[in-house]
Each structure stands twice: as structure tokens, then as C-alpha cells.
Amino acid sequence: MSFIHINNLTKRFEGNLAPAVDQISFSINKGEIVSLLGPSGCGKTTALRMIAGFENPSGGTIQVDQRYIVSESDVTPAEKRGIGMVFQEHALFPHMTVAKNIMFGLKNMRRSQKIKRVNEMLELVELEDYADMIPSRLSGGQQQRVAIARALAPKPHVILLDEPFSNIDASLREKMRFDISSILKKANATAIIVTHDQKDAFAVADKIVVMKDGTIQQVSTPKELYRCPSNCFVAQFVGKTNLLQGVVSKDGQSINTSVGTFDQLEGILQPALSKVMLSIRPENIAVSETGRYSGCVDRIVYGGDSQEIHLTAEGHSSLAPTPLLINAPISFDIEVNEQVRFDISSKDITVIE
Numbered sequence: 168m169s170f171i172h173i174n175n176l177t178k179r180f181e182g183n184l185a186p187a188v189d190q191i192s193f194s195i196n197k198g199e200i201v202s203l204l205g206p207s208g209c210g211k212t213t214a215l216r217m218i219a220g221f222e223n224p225s226g227g228t229i230q231v232d233q234r235y236i237v238s239e240s241d242v243t244p245a246e247k248r249g250i251g252m253v254f255q256e257h258a259l260f261p262h263m264t265v266a267k268n269i270m271f272g273l274k275n276m277r278r279s280q281k282i283k284r285v286n287e288m289l290e291l292v293e294l295e296d297y298a299d300m301i302p303s304r305l306s307g308g309q310q311q312r313v314a315i316a317r318a319l320a321p322k323p324h325v326i327l328l329d330e331p332f333s334n335i336d337a338s339l340r341e342k343m344r345f346d347i348s349s350i351l352k353k354a355n356a357t358a359i360i361v362t363h364d365q366k367d368a369f370a371v372a373d374k375i376v377v378m379k380d381g382t383i384q385q386v387s388t389p390k391e392l393y394r395c396p397s398n399c400f401v402a403q404f405v406g407k408t409n410l411l412q413g414v415v416s417k418d419g420q421s422i423n424t425s426v427g428t429f430d431q432l433e434g435i436l437q438p439a440l441s442k443v444m445l446s447i448r449p450e451n452i453a454v455s456e457t458g459r460y461s462g463c464v465d466r467i468v469y470g471g472d473s474q475e476i477h478l479t480a481e482g483h484s485s486l487a488p489t490p491l492l493i494n495a496p497i498s499f500d501i502e503v504n505e506q507v508r509f510d511i512s513s514k515d516i517t518v519i520e
């Protein structure tokens with residue numbers, strides 16, 4: 168059975184027409200890292216604040232470890248939920264040492280036990296040598312590790328992290344993603360991380376909940392999300408993609424698009440002649456002199472280890488020409504206005520709607 172159950176959680180702010188969070192439901196297993204991912208204003212922070220207990224839901228329930236912290240009739244106060252929170256700005260006490268910051272949340276323990284736990288946490292976040300420093304002497308990344316250690320110290324059921332990478336320099340971000348995920352995994356923590364950045368979510372999460380306009384669009388592992396987006400929004404929000412309109416053939420076996428006809432596609436569930444949308448990732452289009460499809464190159468964007476080729480595909484005459492993006496190896500020699508031939512394997516095409 169899942170460790171955390173969120174069921175139809177809803178938040179309506181007074182004066183707003185649409186709910187900020189609209190009947191979202193998902194589950195989290197023990198020790199799982201889940202990311203709430205979506206664009207600004209999609210409701211992810213509001214959802215996190217309702218789980219933390221800083222915002223009262225307008226409806227729905229939250230269960231943690233088989234106990235309701237939000238039921239239809241009752242709401243457990245934030246401090247009694249056993250939930251740790253890491254805020255975007257870290258919110259460390261500036262006048263307290265690192266050790267005292269970590270000790271702050273430890274209640275009902277003997278002093279010797281508290282010191283032991285603080286030392287465990289310092290070791291976990293690899294800040295043993297910084298115990299007596301005040302936070303302002305630490306780097307942003309180190310301060311964040313202190314904030315995580317402080318949140319984990321009382322052994323919460325779940326730890327919530329609000330945009331943990333937003334104040335970190337781009338050059339340090341990759342290391343921080345690795346640090347955070349390895350700290351959470353070492354502590355066997357169950358965690359929810361809010362982010363608007365797909366790369367953050369991919370790097371740290373076991374499971375991603377994609378949100379838009381207060382609703383859940385898809386809940387999947389990072390790999391599934393990228394490979395099989397459930398709708399156009401997810402396909403475009405999670406990485407780059409080519410979206411092609413298509414029409415199912417009369418015999419229902421293939422799909423005609425402006426680029427060409429694709430057959431042997433998995434998941435053609437729609438009836439003959441219905442309109443569908445296909446998603447094809449740029450790296451799944453292979454340039455090849457003998458390719459089945461062709462187009463004229465409009466623009467090339469050099470990317471160091473690969474190149475993006477923007478082209479207009481020529482194919483099915485009854486449909487409008489389509490811009491396509493191909494991610495090609497840097498060794499592939501091509502110029503703007505030249506013809507390029509390419510292949511797309513049916514297994515790399517996702518029929519989304």
C-alpha cells in the first residue's frame with residue numbers, strides 16, 4: 168500500500184474564478200522522491216503548502232502512513248503532521264551555528280541524543296567541519312544542505328522541498344541535483360520536490376507529477392514521461408518535440424501526416440479517418456542519404472556536441488508543409504537551403520490524441 172495518498176485535493180482562493188488546485192490525486196511510496204513539475208501558476212506550491220499544513224484545502228483528503236492529516240471533517244495542524252520543510256530561501260536562523268540550526272527541530276530528546284542526531288545529520292550532508300559556523304559563512308549550496316539536515320533531523324514521515332534549485336548558480340545546479348538526490352536516498356527519505364524545471368525533476372525524481380492549470384496532466388517515471396507523453400502539453404513541456412497532425416487511414420493501419428505515412432504504429436486506437444496528434448523527439452529522427460522522408464533546411468543551431476536542424480518537411484500534398492526539428496550529430500555536413508533526407512522509425516512515434 169502507498170505511504171502517502173492525496174485524493175481530490177482542491178484549493179479555491181477567494182476572488183479567483185478557477186481553483187488554484189483542482190481535485191488532484193496521486194500516491195507516493197515510502198522512500199520515493201516525487202517531483203511536482205509544471206509552469207509558473209500551475210498550483211504546485213499551493214499543493215505543497217496544503218500538504219505541509221500552511222494552507223487549508225477547500226476539499227479532498229491527505230493520508231500519511233495510514234493516518235488522515237486532512238480528512239473531510241478534520242485538519243491536523245502543521246506542527247503535528249511529522250512533515251519536514253525546506254524553503255526556497257533556506258530560512259536558516261542567521262545567529263545560530265550550523266549545529267544549532269540542525270538541533271532546532273529536535274524535541275523530547277535527551278541532550279546527548281540530540282547531539283548524536285546532529286552529528287549523524289552533519290555526516291549525512293558532509294558538513295562535519297562546519298558545525299560551529301554561522302550560515303552566512305557558508306555557500307548557497309552548503310546552506311541548502313544545512314536546511315535539508317534540519318528538516319530531516321526529527322525523522323519526518325515526508326520532507327517537502329520548494330524549488331530547491333532556484334537560487335543556485337547554473338554551474339552548481341548539476342552538482343546540487345546530485346547532492347540532494349543522494350542525501351535523500353541515503354536517508355531513505357520520502358520526499359516531494361516542487362520545480363518548474365524539467366531537468367531538475369528528471370535528475371532527482373523517481374516519479375513526476377506534471378501539473379497545468381491546477382490539474383494533473385500525467386504521473387509517470389521520468390523515462391515514461393519522456394517516451395510516452397499523454398498529451399501535447401506534456402510532450403512539449405518535457406523536452407523538445409515535433410508535434411504532427413495526422414489522419415488515421417481508411418484501413419486503420421497507418422497514419423498520414425504532412426511528412427509522410429507512418430505504419431506499424433503502436434496504440435492506434437482511434438477509428439479510421441479520425442484526426443490524431445503524433446509526437447516525435449528530435450533525436451529520434453535520423454538523417455540519412457537514403458532516408459524515406461525529405462525537407463529543406465531553414466536554420467541550423469550549433470550545439471557543440473550536436474546540431475539542431477530546423478527544416479520544412481515535404482510530404483503529403485493535401486496537408487500544409489510542416490516545420491520539423493532534428494537533432495543530428497555534429498559530423499553531419501549540411502547547409503541552410505539544402506535538401507535533407509531522414510528516417511523515422513515507427514517505434515519512436517507516440518500517438519498522443
Ligand code: ATP
Pocket residue numbers: 180181183187205206207208209210211212213214363
Ligand atoms: P510558481 O512556480 O510561480 O510559484 P505555482 O505553480 O507554484 O507557481 P501557485 O503559487 O500554487 O503556482 O499558484 C497557483 C494559482 O493560485 C495562481 O494563479 C496564483 O495566482 C494563485 N494563488 C496562489 N496563492 C494565492 C493566494 N494566497 N491568494 C489568491 N490566489 C493565490
